[in-house]
Amino acid sequence: MHVAILGAGTMGHGIAQVSAMAGHDVSLRDIEADIVDDGLAAIESNLQEGIAREKVSESTAEATLDRLTGTTSLEEAVTGADLVVEAVPEDMAIKHETLTAVESHVDPATLIASNTSSLSLTEIASVLDSPERAIGLHFFNPVHIMALVEIVVAEQTSAETVVRAREFVNGIDKTPVEVADAPGFASSRLGVSLGVEAMRMVQEGVATPQDIDTAMELGYNHPMGPIELGDVVGLDVRLDILEYLRAELGERFRPPQILKRKVRAGKLGKKSGEGFYVWEDGDIVGTSGDWGDA
Numbered sequence: 305m306h307v308a309i310l311g312a313g314t315m316g317h318g319i320a321q322v323s324a325m326a327g328h329d330v331s332l333r334d335i336e337a338d339i340v341d342d343g344l345a346a347i348e349s350n351l352q353e354g355i356a357r358e359k360v361s362e363s364t365a366e367a368t369l370d371r372l373t374g375t376t377s378l379e380e381a382v383t384g385a386d387l388v389v390e391a392v393p394e395d396m397a398i399k400h401e402t403l404t405a406v407e408s409h410v411d412p413a414t415l416i417a418s419n420t421s422s423l424s425l426t427e428i429a430s431v432l433d434s435p436e437r438a439i440g441l442h443f444f445n446p447v448h449i450m451a452l453v454e455i456v457v458a459e460q461t462s463a464e465t466v467v468r469a470r471e472f473v474n475g476i477d478k479t480p481v482e483v484a485d486a487p488g489f490a491s492s493r494l495g496v497s498l499g500v501e502a503m504r505m506v507q508e509g510v511a512t513p514q515d516i517d518t519a520m521e522l523g524y525n526h527p528m529g530p531i532e533l534g535d536v537v538g539l540d541v542r543l544d545i546l547e548y549l550r551a552e553l554g555e556r557f558r559p560p561q562i563l564k565r566k567v568r569a570g571k572l573g574k575k576s577g578e579g580f581y582v583w584e585d586g587d588i589v590g591t592s593g594d595w596g597d598a
C-alpha cells in the first residue's frame with residue numbers, strides 16, 4: 305500500500321515510521337526540506353535505538369528506510385496514495401486547506417485520515433467533495449512506542465471507510481478503538497477528567513502531587529500519575545484542552561485556578577523546567593513550592 309503522511313513533525317515522522325516498518329511505501333511531506341530531513345533523521349535515530357535495544361533487526365531498519373521517501377511537494381506525496389494521513393498543525397484552516405489540496409490529486413477510493421487530537425472530524429471532513437472517505441486516526445506520542453490508535457468516525461464516514469481504517473491500524477501492529485466524533489474522543493476526555501480532578505485535589509490540600517500520583521500508580525497500576533502526566537504533556541496544552549471541553553461539554557471541565565496561575569507564570573511542566581514538579585534534564589528533581597490554596 306502507498307501511504308502519504310503530511311507533516312513531518314512530532315507525529316508525522318512517527319506515523320511514517322510505523323507505516324514503513326509494516327511494509328507500506330511511504331511518502332513523508334512537509335513544507336520545508338529541512339523539516340522533512342529532520343523527520344527522516346528522527347526515524348533513522350529511532351530505528352538505531354531499536355537495534356541497540358534488540359527490538360528491531362538491522363534488516364528491518366534498512367528495509368524501512370528504503371520504503372521511505374521525503375518530499376516538499378504535496379502533489380508528489382499523495383499521487384497514487386491509497387491512504388493519506390495528515391499530521392499538520394492543529395488548526396482548522398490548515399486542515400481544510402490541506403485536505404482540499406489532497407482531494408484534488410487523489411483517486412476517489414483514497415482514504416483521507418486526520419491525526420487531529422481534538423478538532424471535530426466532521427468539520428474537518430466537511431470541505432471534501434467525498435467526505436465519506438474521511439476518518440480520524442488518532443495516534444499517540446511517541447508513535448513507535450504507543451500501541452493505541454483511536455479511530456474517530458465522523459458523521460459523514462462510511463462503514464467501508466471504517467473497515468479499511470481498522471485493517472490499516474491492525475496491519476501496522478497497533479490496537480484500534482472506535483469512537484464517534486465527540487469532543488475529546490475517548491482518551492482525552494477521560495484522561496483530562498482524571499487530571500483536572502487531581503489538580504483540584506492539590507489545590508484543596510487533599511494530598512501532595514507525589515501522593516496523588518503514587519496513589520494512582522500503585523493503587524490503580526497507572527504507569528504515570530495524573531499530575532506528572534499533566535507536566536509531561538504541558539500545562540498550557542492541558543489548559544487549552546480543558547477550555548475546549550468546557551465550552552463543548554460543560555462546567556465539569558472548568559480549569560482550576562491553580563492550573564491557570566501556573567500557565568500564566570510560564571510554569572508549563574517538563575518543557576519549561578517547572579509545573580507541579582520541578583524538572584531538570586527531563587527528570588523530576590522536586591515539587592514546585594507553588595501549590596495549594598490557589
Ligand SMILES: NC(=O)c1ccc[n+]([C@@H]2O[C@H](COP(=O)([O-])OP(=O)(O)OC[C@H]3O[C@@H](n4cnc5c(N)ncnc54)[C@H](O)[C@@H]3O)[C@@H](O)[C@H]2O)c1
Nearest residue numbers: 311312313314315316335391392393394419420421443445
Ligand atoms: N504531539 C502530540 O502529542 C500529538 C498527539 C496526537 C495527535 N497530535 C496531532 O497531530 C497533529 C500534528 O501535531 P504535531 O505535534 O506532530 O505537530 P508538529 O508541529 O510537530 O508538526 C506539524 C508539522 O506540520 C508542518 N506544517 C505546518 N504547516 C503546514 C501546512 N500548511 N501543510 C503541511 N504541513 C505543515 C510543520 O512544518 C510541522 O513540521 C496535530 O493535529 C495534533 O493535534 C499531536
